[in-house]
Amino acid sequence: MVVGPKISRKRVWTTFAGIIVLTILAGLIIYPNVPASLPGASFFNSFLPRLGLDLQGGAHLVYEADFSDLKGIDEATAMSGVRDVIERRVNAFGVSEPVVQTSGNNRLIVELAGVFDVNDAIKQIGETPLLEFKEPNPNYSEAIDLTPEQKEAIAKSEADAKVRAEDLIRQLEAGADFADLAREHSEDPVSAAAGGDLGWSSGDQFVPEFEDVLWNGIGLNEFTRQPVKTQFGYHIIQKTDMATDSDDPKERDITQVRARHILIRTLSPEMFRDPDEQWLATELTGRNLDRAQVVFDPQTSEPSVSLQFDEEGKQLFADITQRNIGQPVAIFLDGYPISIPTVREAITQGEAVISGTFNLNEAKELSQRLNAGALPIPINLISQQTIGPSLGKVSLQKSLLAGLIGLILVAIFMIAFYRLPGIMAVIALVIYSMLALAVFELWPITLTLAGIAGFILSIGMAVDANVLIFERMREELRLGKPMGTAVEEGFKRAWTSIRDSNVSSLITCLILIWFGTSVIKGFAITLGLGIIISMFSAITVSRTLLRLVARPYFIKHLAWFNVKVNQELETKQ
Numbered sequence: 001m002v003v004g005p006k007i008s009r010k011r012v013w014t015t016f017a018g019i020i021v022l023t024i025l026a027g028l029i030i031y032p033n034v035p036a037s038l039p040g041a042s043f044f045n046s047f048l049p050r051l052g053l054d055l056q057g058g059a060h061l062v063y064e065a066d067f068s069d070l071k072g073i074d075e076a077t078a079m080s081g082v083r084d085v086i087e088r089r090v091n092a093f094g095v096s097e098p099v100v101q102t103s104g105n106n107r108l109i110v111e112l113a114g115v116f117d118v119n120d121a122i123k124q125i126g127e128t129p130l131l132e133f134k135e136p137n138p139n140y141s142e143a144i145d146l147t148p149e150q151k152e153a154i155a156k157s158e159a160d161a162k163v164r165a166e167d168l169i170r171q172l173e174a175g176a177d178f179a180d181l182a183r184e185h186s187e188d189p190v191s192a193a194a195g196g197d198l199g200w201s202s203g204d205q206f207v208p209e210f211e212d213v214l215w216n217g218i219g220l221n222e223f224t225r226q227p228v229k230t231q232f233g234y235h236i237i238q239k240t241d242m243a244t245d246s247d248d249p250k251e252r253d254i255t256q257v258r259a260r261h262i263l264i265r266t267l268s269p270e271m272f273r274d275p276d277e278q279w280l281a282t283e284l285t286g287r288n289l290d291r292a293q294v295v296f297d298p299q300t301s302e303p304s305v306s307l308q309f310d311e312e313g314k315q316l317f318a319d320i321t322q323r324n325i326g327q328p329v330a331i332f333l334d335g336y337p338i339s340i341p342t343v344r345e346a347i348t349q350g351e352a353v354i355s356g357t358f359n360l361n362e363a364k365e366l367s368q369r370l371n372a373g374a375l376p377i378p379i380n381l382i383s384q385q386t387i388g389p390s391l392g393k394v395s396l397q398k399s400l401l402a403g404l405i406g407l408i409l410v411a412i413f414m415i416a417f418y419r420l421p422g423i424m425a426v427i428a429l430v431i432y433s434m435l436a437l438a439v440f441e442l443w444p445i446t447l448t449l450a451g452i453a454g455f456i457l458s459i460g461m462a463v464d465a466n467v468l469i470f471e472r473m474r475e476e477l478r479l480g481k482p483m484g485t486a487v488e489e490g491f492k493r494a495w496t497s498i499r500d501s502n503v504s505s506l507i508t509c510l511i512l513i514w515f516g517t518s519v520i521k522g523f524a525i526t527l528g529l530g531i532i533i534s535m536f537s538a539i540t541v542s543r544t545l546l547r548l549v550a551r552p553y554f555i556k557h558l559a560w561f562n563v564k565v566n567q568e569l570e571t572k573q
Contacts (some may be wrong), residue, residue: 288313458530
C-alpha cells in the first residue's frame with residue numbers, strides 16, 4: 001500500500017522515527033536546565049542559555065571619541081586600542097559576558113550586564129589609560145624569603161611538570177606530531193596557537209639554557225630527548241630550520257635558526273614576590289609619547305615597535321636610559337607590564353625600539369595599546385541607559401507570557417478551522433519549539449527581548465507555512481482526489497511560495513546581521529535560525545504526520561479536514 005505517488009509506508013514510518021529521535025535529543029539538551037516546577041514564565045526562562053542586558057539588567061553606555069585635536073593618526077587603530085584598554089577595565093568588574101565594541105569611526109559601546117553601580121563604571125571607563133615607564137629599584141633584592149608551603153608548592157610543580165614533559169617526549173618518539181602536541185599541551189600562550197613556532201633567532205634571544213640546547217644540543221629537525229629546565233619551566237625544543245652565510249657546506253656558518261617548543265610551566269620564586277618591589281616609577285608617562293608604530297628589523301625582518309616622544313619625553317627618556325645602561329626598563333599599561341626591554345645604550349634622539357619575540361599581530365597589538373594610552377583620546381559619554389534587575393525580569397515574563405498566549409490562540413484557531421491537520425500543525429510547532437530551543441542552547445545564543453521577538457515571529461512564519469500547505473491540500477480534496485495524492489499535491493503547490501517567502505526573509509536577516517547594531521543582530525540571528533528550523537518543521541514534520549493519516553478512511557470522512565465537496569463528486573467517489 002502507498003500513501004501517495006511513489007511514497008511507501010515504510011519510508012514514512014522511518015522518517016517519523018527519525019523525527020521522534022531528533023525530538024528526544026532536543027529534549028535531553030533542554031532538560032538539564034528545567035527546574036522541578038514548570039509554572040508559566042519560569043518554565044520558559046529555564047531554557048534560556050544566556051540573557052542579554054535588557055533581561056538581566058545592567059548598564060548600556062555609549063561613548064564618542066573626539067579626534068579634533070589629534071591630527072595625522074589612524075583613527076581605526078586608535079579606537080581599537082581604546083577598546084582593548086577599556087575591555088580590560090570592564091573585565092576588572094568581574095561581570096560575565098561584557099560587550100565592548102566600536103560602532104562607526106568614533107563611537108564605543110559598553111554593555112555591562114549585571115553591573116548596577118553605573119557611576120563607578122563610568123568613572124573607571126572614562127579615565128585615560130595609564131602608560132608608565134619604570135626603572136629598576138636599586139634596593140631590590142634578588143633573594144626571596146619563601147615560606148615552607150611556598151617551597152613545597154614549587155617543588156611539587158617542578159616534579160609534575162617534568163613528568164608531563166617526559167610523557168610528551170615519549171609520544172613524540174612514538175610518532176606524534178610536534179605541532180599538534182604544542183597546540184594541545186604547551187603553556188606558552190604566544191606560540192602554542194602556532195604549533196609552538198618561535199620564529200627565527202640569531203642568538204641571545206632566549207634564556208641561556210634554551211639557547212645552548214638550540215644551537216649546540218640538537219640537529220636539524222631533531223627534538224630534545226630530555227626536558228630542558230629554565231626559569232619558566234620545562235621545554236621540549238625542536239630545531240626546524242637553519243640559515244647560513246655561504247652555499248659551501250664546508251665553509252658556511254649558521255647565522256640563524258628557527259625553532260618550536262612545548263612549554264610546561266612551573267612555579268617560580270618570582271611568582272610569590274610583590275611586583276611593585278622591583279620597579280620605581282619615573283616621570284615619563286604616556287602623555288610624553290607622540291606615536292608608536294610597527295617597524296621591521298632590516299637584518300632579520302622581525303617586527304618591532306618604534307616609540308617617538310615629545311620634547312619633554314625626549315629628555316626624560318634620555319636620562320632614564322643613561323642611568324640604566326645594561327638594565328631593563330619596564331613599560332606598564334594600566335598597571336600591567338607589557339614590555340621589559342634591556343637598555344643597550346643611552347637614547348638621546350627621543351626615539352626607541354621595543355624588540356622581542358613578537359609576531360606581527362603581537363607587535364600591532366602592542367602599538368595599539370601604546371597609542372591608546374598615549375594619545376589620550378578624549379571620550380565623551382553621550383548615552384547612558386540603566387536597567388534594573390526587576391525591570392529585566394518583568395520584561396522577560398511579559399514577553400514570554402505574550403508569546404505563550406499567542407501560541408495558545410494560534411493552536412485553538414488551527415484546530416478549530418483545520419481540525420485534524422490543525423492538530424498535526426500544533427504537534428509540529430511543539431517539535432519546532434524544542435528544536436529551536438536546543439539550537440539556542442548549543443550555539444549558544446545571548447537572548448534579548450529583540451531576540452525573543454525574532455523567535456516568536458519565526459513561529460508565526462512556521463504557522464503561515466502550514467496554512468499554505470493545508471489550503472492547497474483542501475483544494476485538492478475538493479476536487480475529489482485521493483487522500484495521498486491530495487497531501488503530496490498540496491505540499492508541491494505550496495512549496496514554491498514557502499521557499500520564496502523564507503529565502504527573501506533570510507536575505508533580509510543577513511543584511512540586518514551585516515549592517516545592524518548588536519540589538520538588531522540579535523533579532524536577525526534568532527529570526528534567521530527560526531526560519532531555517534521552521535522550514536524543516538513544515539516540510540518534513542508536518543508532511544510526515546499528514547502522510548501517516550492519509551488513509552482511505554478519511555476520504556469518506558472529509559469533515560476531519562473541514563472540507564465539503566459537491567454532491568456530484570461525492571457520488572462519483
